[in-house]
Amino acid sequence: MDWMKELYSDLVMRYAKDSSVQRTIDGAISAEDRNESCGDEVQLFLKLKDGVVEDASFVGKGCVVSMASASMMVKIIKGKSINEVENILGNVEKMMKGEDYDEDILGDLVAFSGISGIPARSKCFYLAWSVLKNVLQSLREGSK
């Protein structure tokens, strides 16, 4: 099964098993979500400065897919402006739905390009992104 090899590729496994990315950030915006059906958890930390993600991290536990996805997420959004982050999120969502998306801005995340074909696991993949989405939304509401 090709997508299996992709789903558990060396790259994905490296991200999932890299516990060094898991840390808290003092004074950061924080939010969390849980996937009740399997108990996976992600708590996200975002430090913003002048509309730019100065630092990002998470702590959590869960399957390879949810952890690798969270790990890739905090790496890719670091140093990006909120607008860029919104754009990444939008493309991640398109990828998940099987729509056309911009590969160039998703970096290592394209390892999950097959996720739209595995509905049983797309919830795992999306866990960290749903937390990010909520944070972005409350930022937008807060600035209104």
Added chain:
Amino acid sequence: MKEDFPFLERGVVYLDNAATTQKPNRVIEAISNFYRYHNANIHRGIHTLSIEATDMYERSRERVASFIGAKPKELIFTYGTTSSINFLAVSLLRSGILKEGDVILLSSLEHHSNLLPWQNLKKFGISLKFVDVDEKGVLNEEDVIRSMEGVRFLSLTGLSNVTGQRVDLERVTDAAKKRGILVHIDGAQTVPHVKLDVSKLGIDFLSFSAHKMLGPTGIGGLYINEKYLEAFSPFLVGGGMISRVTLEDSTYADPPEKFEAGTPNIAGAVGFAAAVDYLNSFGMERVEKTDRDLTRYAIESLKKLDFVKLYGPGDERQVSIVSFNVDGAHPHDVATVLDEEYKVAIRTGHHCAQPLMRRLGVSATCRASFYLYNTWEDVDKLVEGLKRVKKWIG
């Protein structure tokens, strides 16, 4: 016997029988024959087809009732275990059998379906009391008996859908009877795997689902001991369950019709009876032995894998279900690899038993569950798959 199960031609190693079982041709044909040649609504008709359908429905009731050692009028067809327990809880309250100040005893093994309907009674002044399990998830019958003081009603699983532990129902029921406690057994996993006779056991209520015992989805049973049939108020009211209706008031038909308002799942009942016939002809002793042997072989084989942690009693009390985790691998990843690479279907998650998961200190487990068509090769395939999982992900 595998040839009786068309699904197995797909070559899947199906180890998710605790969720639902596959169906033999006999059941599939009984249902399709009903719709092809006998379909009519029951009870109300005068024409031949309606009389025939009523007869098929009522004879299905007789066969399913006799399977659990009940009288036909003591067996109500429901949608399944969950609806049986909801029905039971509400009816006990409405008919005043359970009332303010009463205590219901449950265990931390229970499926959410044998928990939430009782939680709903708390707002009527009924309280819940729980017997805890040990750190392996094992329920000690002595603990259940010790907790019976001041209890009015006991609702207990007969076989845990997570750990596969078969509870010694005779011991527990005897002790409950001596103290005048009413007993309901959640038989969703028990009735499919071990011979259970309600009259010998002396329990008051039993819930079970057809789909976990070779029958169709959407139908199940609730056994109500005849001594409660008159006192019990119906859960659903409307057509089909009445004797006389005026605009202001109504009287009800005799049980069991009284409890089956609306057009029931007639084809489902016919399929349920066909499933029971299949199990009878295979022999429940043989079903139990097959499940027990497979479980023992699975436990032995998994114990040899030092990266696998097993839950549950791990001895002859464990029937048909094995719960485990793989070091360093999340259950979802285990299931994905087994499914894709080995065509082995297992279930992962909390198995509708979050309190038990919390007690075991995990958020999810992997669960393999067996039935009469599984083989030792299926277990070998699972073991082979787990070695691969460990190498790849663990």
